Each structure stands twice: as structure tokens, then as C-alpha cells.
Amino acid sequence: MKTKGALVWELNKPWSIDEIEIGDPRRGEVTVQLETAGLCHSDQHLLTGDFPIPSFPVLGGHEGAGIITEIGEGVENLAVGDHVVMSFIPSCGTCKPCQTGLRNLCDLGMGLLSGQSVSDGSFRVTAKGHNVLPMSLLGTFAPYVVVHHTSVVKVDPTIPFEVACLVGCGVTTGFGSAVRSAAVKPGEDVAVIGIGGVGVAAVQGARIAGARRIFAVDPFEWKREQALKFGAAETFADVADAFARIAEVTRGFMCHKVIVTVGRTDGSEVESWMGLTAKGGVCCLTAMGGVLDTDVTLNLAGLSLLQKSLQGSIFGGGNPQHDIPAILELYQLGQINLDDMVTREYRLEQINDGYRDMLEGRNIRGVIRFTDADRA
Ligand code: CXF
Ligand code: ZN
Secondary structure: OEEEEEEEOOOOOOOEEEEEEEOOOOOOEEEEEEEEEEOOHHHHHHHHOOOOOOOOOEEOOOOEEEEEEEEOOOOOOOOOOOEEEEOOOOOOOOOHHHHOOOHHHOHHHHHOOOOOOOOOOOOOEEEOOEEEEEHHHOOOOOOEEEEEHHHEEEOOOOOOHHHHHHHHOHHHHHHHHHHHHOOOOOOOEEEEEOOOHHHHHHHHHHHHOOOOEEEEEOOOHHHHHHHHHOOOOEEEOOHHHHHHHHHHHOOOOOEEEEEEOOOOOOHHHHHHHHHHEEEEEEEEEOOOOOOOOOOOOOOHHHHHHOOOEEEEOOHHHOOHHHHHHHHHHHHHOOOOOOHHHEEEEEOHHHHHHHHHHHHOOOOOEEEEEOOHHHHO
16 A cells, blocks of 8 residues: 655654555564554654664654554454554564563564565565664554554543554553552652653652652753652752752652653763662663663662662553553543643644654653544
């Protein structure tokens, strides 16, 4: 099928809306007509080169929600008409990590940035005669996707699409960072560094897990106001201010759990987050540094003598097939506020405005709403 999508052809250039051609679903694949796509910071990493990918062009987007329109051979448990969310991480259920319960570390994740389909290793998207790499094997910045069933999770059709798309990455990642990876317990003090979509979901996860006080850090004043609305007790413009105040209110104990959800990290900042972390506490690193960066500033004596943990986290340590519907049930019960996480909707052509708003601190999450005009 011919349609259009937002592509990156070379580094540090704006998103480009171009005609693309997507193949028919093969064995194990489905076609989804997308209604919405979330603007996550990770797609911006494609533009800056923080994700080194094998080749250009790339079709961006790894948060999306829509309706199945075609089913390939051998797909069970999904049907035409199902409302679905794209999971940015595929999860097969049968590989070793999946079988040991680490569904977010499914072996299929190895090919996430390769662009080659899970079904048969082929490229399913082309543009101007070039093979296109769909971000996270999805490429949701297009009104249709043809994807492997292991990336697709069926959801309740009454969930609004603008909310549904966020649980394919940002919400599940942030919520799980608090509830699963950092394992926040009732009565604990928690700091969340970076208040975007992932950070707000981490604040809400910590609140639902029973945190005593949640401290939020973000340089943008509007985002600090949002953090208060979603459950933070106090906010700070930077880590130094947070350190001084948290030391005061906890009498030097600091936070049981620190969750780092900034758009981009650097190894030189790690010690400052460990400084916010109590002895025996966990600093959960959900944010991404440059893939080739290896330098870290870390006081090793503090790490061992104060028995702190530095915990990496992808997809919040979660299970897409379980966590996506489970979080949406919390939403339906009014326990997690996802409506107010969608700050603004954009047309596909406005994608560069959406990313500008994100970088300038005006969005928790921007969402692209596809229309019939996009599909013509
Ligand atoms: C990702 C997206 C795809 C590659 C690894 C990390 N994180 C989500 O935002
Ligand atoms: Zn993401």
C-alpha cells in the first residue's frame, strides 16, 4: 500500500513527510490502521544520532494505537477490528528471557533498530526506492503499519486512542520504573528526575505504590507545576536544589528510590543522582545516554560502603502483554490520570512543531492524530 510517513534521511535535519510503500502482512504479521501516535523523546534520538542506526532513511515512531485491518497467516488471538496498542518492545513469550519472566528483554529486541522484520528478515517499508528502517520495528509516524504480532497488544475498544498510544512506551516505562524496577514500597521517599511523559508516569507509579513523599526535578516551571498535579510533594529546578532540600526534610537519609527519566543522560551526572539516593537505596536509570558513551562519574566507595544499587531499566522492567491492559484498567478505574498527559494533538504535517514543543518544555506528551486526509 502507498501512504505517507515522517522520515529521517540524514542527521540533524527536520522530520520529512514523504510517500512510503508498505508491503502486505506476511506470516505472523498484521496491518493496523493507526489513529494516534505519541511523540516520545527516543524518536528525537534518531535525528541527533544518539541511536546509531545501520542506515537511513528511518520511519520514526514507536508509540501508536489503532484498529487491525488485515491479518497474516498464522496469527492467533488477534482479529480484524481489534483495537490495539503497539508495544515498542516485541515479546514472543517463548525465548529464554521471556520464559524466565523477563518479557521486556525478549530476544526479538536484538533486531529493534535493524529495520528487518521479525517474520522473514525483509524490509517491509520503502521510500523513493530505498529500504526504510521502521523505528522499533513499528514506524508509527504513518497512518498504517504492518507489524509482527509480538509487537501488538489488544486493548479494550472503549479506551480513547490518544490515551492508548501512550502505554506502548512512555506510560508503561515510567510506571514500571517506579513499581517494578525501583520497586517503590509504601512509605518510601522517591525522587523523579525529568518530568516528561516517562517522568509523569513514574510520579504516578510511585504515588500508586504508596510513596510517602515524591520530589520532582525539572528545569521547566510548567513541568514542575504538572508534577505537583500528578502527585509530587515538592519540585526543584535542578538536582543541587533538590539535594539541599531533601537532605533537610529527610534529616540526611535521602530518598529510598531515585528514578532518572530525563530525555538524555550523560555519565558525568550519575554521581549527582547517587547523592540523592539513601544508603541501601536504588537509583533507577530509565533515561538513555549515548549508545557509544562509556564514561561515568561514580564514587565506588559510596556505592559499596553504603550498599546502593544503580539499576538499569527498559520498558519499566515490564511485560507488554500484561502491563499495557493492566495500566489501562487502572485508567478506567480513575487511579491513573492519562488524559492530562496528552498535552496537545498535532497533524502528521505538524510533527516538527510537536518536537519543538517537547524540547522547549511545553509538552508532557504530544500526540499525532491521523485523519482520512493522511490516508488518501
Ligand atoms: C527505546 C526505543 C527504541 C530503542 C530502545 C529504547 N525507548 C523508548 O523510548
Ligand atoms: Zn519511547
